[in-house]
Amino acid sequence: MEFLENVEILENKAVGGDNFLMRVKSENVPNKKSTPVAGQFYMLKLKNEIMILRRPISLHSVNSQTGEIEFLYKVLGEGTKELASYAKGDVINIQGPLGNGFELIKKSSKIVIVGGGIGLAPLKQLLKELLKNKENKKIVFIAGGRDKKTLEMLDSFDFSDKRISLKVCSDDGSLGEKANVIELLKKEISIDEKIDIIYSCGPHKVLELISELSNENNLTSQVSMEERMACGVGACVGCSIPSEEGMKKVCKNGPVFYSKIFGKKSENVKNGGKLNGK
Template sequence: MIKQERMVVTNQQEIAHHIFELTVQGELTGEMKAPGQFVHVRVADSFEPLLRRPISVASIDFESNQFTMIYRAEGRGTTLLSEKKAGDTVDILGPLGNGFPVEQAKQKAYLIGGGIGVPPLYELAKELNAKGIETVHILGFESKGAVFYEDKFRALGDTHIATVDGSHGTQGFVTHILNELPKDFDTYYSCGPTPMLEAVQWAYPEKQGFLSYEQRMGCGIGACFACVCRTTKSETDYIKVCSDGPVFPAGVVIS
């Protein structure tokens, strides 16, 4: 069930260059059903900026009623959000969207993320590990200064890092790593920029895959039609990333 709640900030810190980790506490946490869902955050108590910001959920702690978000502070709205401190409150709407289907993985899964598409894969990795599924993490970033959660992912399984400038890990994109890895897995999950998602689908046409799309949103609940995409079902059929997704089976969305 979707809730709107003023949640209490329990911690916020910068974990990479302009990348912030924000943990909040409240009853809304108990409504979360699957990794890959997101929340819509009102970044300030004024009417400017007007629109909420969609932010993915990186980790959920049901026992303490807390969840953690990771976001990039790059505009006025997210910069204002980055100024929140422990004890402050934030107006949050959620959980929104459909997450990753954890039950589809059988024995081994590849988790492939790029940039700010990496955070939801962390909660996914935790839940897959809890089910006894082996996870391999292939994560791409711009540079060493943008890398985050590497140690956390390594604690859950084999982890590979790519950076565009080669300052850490493999130089290039996640596809450069994928080309070197065996295809001994049954399911892949991916989140990141659309070109990366297209490349992942092209690399594994015979595998079962689920992709989480990044799209600009207005309302976050499917009412404004700001995030529509075409599908492969027909030329006139469209889906809304916020309410129908953001996670879709591979091959459904036309970029």
């Protein structure tokens, strides 16, 4: 269910590169007026009235007991630049949770999660939710970014569970392997182990290649799409993308979709936008 809520900012800090982590306090979450899940997003209202459109930001993490919600975003334009200027104690209005999140597998021998750059944003909550089920035996988490500085955002994740196998890569080799997430995913697929599902989020081209790999190898795969949004509730159709099943609204039908709807080679995946910042 969707709600408008004024929330207090508890923290808003730089976490490497142009990335910021904002933590706010919601009363609706502990009161169970809203129950956000991994893959959903919120529309954040800026205090600058000149910027009338809300900014869509993925749910990074939520604590259902305390009501603390985290947003991980990248400063890319005037809207997210404005967000980055907010300080502890400021109050902003949020709308959400919105959209359809990841469909969680409940029993698996191996799960692969792939995140590229700011596409790592919704994967912290996804990892938390998957780990709650003890019948998920192994999770391979592939994380990639431009360099070590950019990947400092991983410090907010908890990889302590022994079921997690963390594999990190960077474009310049300053952290983990000098490679990209697609190369690491290809290696993982080539291993003689059954992969029950692949979850991913990242730049358009990365999701296109992941969809292609998944479809070619007959692997179940869910991708969290990015697209420019105006309303966030499916009214303006501005975030519509083509698929094998016709036009889909990223905000209403997604942002999470099964890769299979984009066809064998995923030619119909439209160029993504700025769910995590613009």
